Amino acid sequence: MAAWLGIGLGVSFGTAFVTGLISHFMQHPPSWMVWPSRPVNLYRFTQGLHVIGGLATIPLLLAKLWTVYPKLLQWPPVRSVGHAVERVLLFVLVGASLFQLVTGLFNIAYYYPFPFFFPTAHYWTSYILIGALVIHVANEWAKVRRTVMTRPEDGIGRRGFLLTVAAAGGAVALTTVGEAFSPLAKLAVLAPRRPGVGPQGLPVNKSAYAAGVTRADSSWRLHVLGRVDRELSLSLADLHALSSHAVRLPIACVEGWSASATWEGVRLRDVLRMAGAAEDSRVRVESMEAGGLYRTSWVVPPHWHDPLTLLALGLNGSPLDIDHGYPCRLIAPNRPGVDQTKWVHRVVVA
Ligand SMILES: Nc1nc2c(c(=O)[nH]1)N[C@H]1C(S)=C(S)[C@@H](COP(=O)(O)O)O[C@H]1N2
Ligand SMILES: [Mo]
DSSP states (O other): OHHHHHHHHHHHHHHHHHHHHHHHHHHSOOTTOOOOSOSTTHHHHHHHHHHHHHHHHHHHHHHHHHHHGGGGGOSSSOOSHHHHHHHHHHHHHHHHHHHHHHHHHHHHTTOOOSSSOHHHHHHHHHHHHHHHHHHHHHHHHHHHHHHHHSOOTTHHHHHHHHHHHHHHHHHHHHTTGGGTSGGGGGGOTTOSSOTTOSGGGSOOSSOHHHHTOOOOOTTOOEEEEOSTTOEEEEOHHHHHHSOOEEEEEEEEOTTSOEEEEEEEEEEHHHHHHHTTOOTTOOEEEEESOSSSTTSEEEEOHHHHHSTTOEEEEEETTEEOOGGGTTTOEEEOSSOBGGGSOOSEEEEEEO
């Protein structure tokens, strides 16, 4: 049983590691890395897999610990130097696994009882975990192969237990996946984000009130700093006078929830070309929000060249609700939610 559970855990932690790295490097790309703007739903998929897969892993890890915990109490605790090393490694592996699942769960529940910054701790622990996992797999490979190839004497009992664990993991996935996959929205009873609940039928990550943003009045302008000698100052009416486009794009939050909506507004590339931006420039979008981690975001050429990338003024048929970024917010394909900046008032070409 421990062998089969180990295989399942190897696959799910491996998947979480890869999808986690994708999310990390999409948000913090090294200078040589460029993310494409298509497929539109790529990040939505990888991050949904990361979070929902991670949740479904919890019953799997608990079952594994249940089957192996008698080993923790074995006597003598250390038989040789090699054995001591193996035990320390297991301690690291179990500790890191629990840490990743627990902090991930707390994070999507907005519960931060720990003194460290979640993304940094979760990111670095993933390398420790994957390192310990690779050594563990190398150590156990032969044993697991033998176990998996032979028929156990008590095959029925083993199958029953494994089926129960698989069912528990499946139940967790089924009752949360609706926060990303709308056909199953009705089943999403365990999802921290209720699909479809929020102004204009879309959940809100941070409200205007929480961000300290007040409703923009008629003095609001979008400043676009293109070439040094060219700065645009556009009123809301000016923006509405530009050619308008409607796109169907998702907000895909790092917390795993995502939702598609119809956004109306002007193409970012139209505004940037009006301002004389060079085609290969990076662009910084800035919010009216005074502080906070997500006040600004960078838009690289593949993203701002994409005709789907909008400075959105409307959502699902009406002007943006203030909680969705009134008067103007960025919406771009294949991009983490944290980079879909709301309450935009400045666009700076770097
Ligand atoms: N200025 C600003 N923009 C922001 C945020 C923020 O905190 N401040 N949160 C981001 C996050 S984490 C997400 S998931 C999306 C959510 O967009 P919504 O609230 O319109 O659904 O907005 C993004 N835009
Ligand atoms: Mo988010």
